[in-house]
Amino acid sequence: MLANSIVVLDFETTGLSPAQGERAIEIGAVKLESGIVTDRFQALMNPGRRINSFIENYTGISNRMLAVASPCAKVMTDFASFIGESNLLAHNASFDARFLEAEFARLGRQVLGEFTCSLLISRRIYQDAPNHKLGTLINYKNIAADGSFHRALFDAEMTAELWLIMLNDISERYGLENIPFSLIKQLAKTPKAQINKLLTNYASKITKAV
DNA sequence: TGCCAGGCCCTCTTTAGGGCCTT
Numbered sequence A: 001m002l003a004n005s006i007v008v009l010d011f012e013t014t015g016l017s018p019a020q021g022e023r024a025i026e027i028g029a030v031k032l033e034s035g036i037v038t039d040r041f042q043a044l045m046n047p048g049r050r051i052n053s054f055i056e057n058y059t060g061i062s063n064r065m066l067a068v069a070s071p072c073a074k075v076m077t078d079f080a081s082f083i084g085e086s087n088l089l090a091h092n093a094s095f096d097a098r099f100l101e102a103e104f105a106r107l108g109r110q111v112l113g114e115f116t117c118s119l120l121i122s123r124r125i126y127q128d129a130p131n132h133k134l135g136t137l138i139n140y141k142n143i144a145a146d147g148s149f150h151r152a153l154f155d156a157e158m159t160a161e162l163w164l165i166m167l168n169d170i171s172e173r174y175g176l177e178n179i180p181f182s183l184i185k186q187l188a189k190t191p192k193a194q195i196n197k198l199l200t201n202y203a204s205k206i207t208k209a210v
Numbered sequence B: 001t002g003c004c005a006g007g008c009c010c011t012c013t014t015t016a017g018g019g020c021c022t023t
Helices: A053-059 A063-067 A072-083 A093-106 A118-125 A134-140 A152-174 A181-188 A192-209
Strands: A006-013 A024-033 A036-044 A087-090 A115-117
Touching: A006 A053, A006 A072, A006 A093, A006 A152, A024 A053, A024 A072, A024 A152, A036 A072, A036 A152, A072 A093, A087 A093, A087 A152, A093 A115, A093 A118, A115 A118, A115 A181, A118 A152, A118 A181, A118 A192, A134 A152, A152 A192, A181 A192
Parallel strands: A006 A087, A087 A115
Antiparallel strands: A006 A024, A024 A036
């Protein structure tokens, strides 16, 4: 079903915009290879300043926890080794991509893999869902959730499970055995009204090729 | 708590506005 590997990641941060000086405070990620979780990464990181009470309440991450965490530079250096040149996935990837790029830029690094977004795919595949928040989609697809949302590793794990189910649903709906990353990239930017045509045509080409 | 930002996406659109998502 999923031929290539991908790293599913999630950041907890001090706010919404690295351009406004916000920093990462936790990174969580799982590595998927052929649809199986083969590795995990989780670390809190000290942003060098206190976080506000909203972020403490929202994430459950306290200033006391961050005071004893490694600095962002150490954690992000380790994370760069973890992801290597893997392609990347996140729920609302534009948010996580901005923070990954910003934290890497502080280290003189660049993101090597390509991002895709489970939010954009879910809006196309699950048009009847109540909304497309991660937690809502987990309930919508009856995925067991035994943990705390808004913690990085748990959200990454949930995004990965949702991702595999989305790929499976696409596979079943259109009779596809493999869904290459290139098709996912195309799917994420195709208007909703053209999704059926895109996937039907792709399935037709695959069938003819076989 | 919900504004800050930014990209996507819909519509009462495209010379724009506002909701959805992420923390």
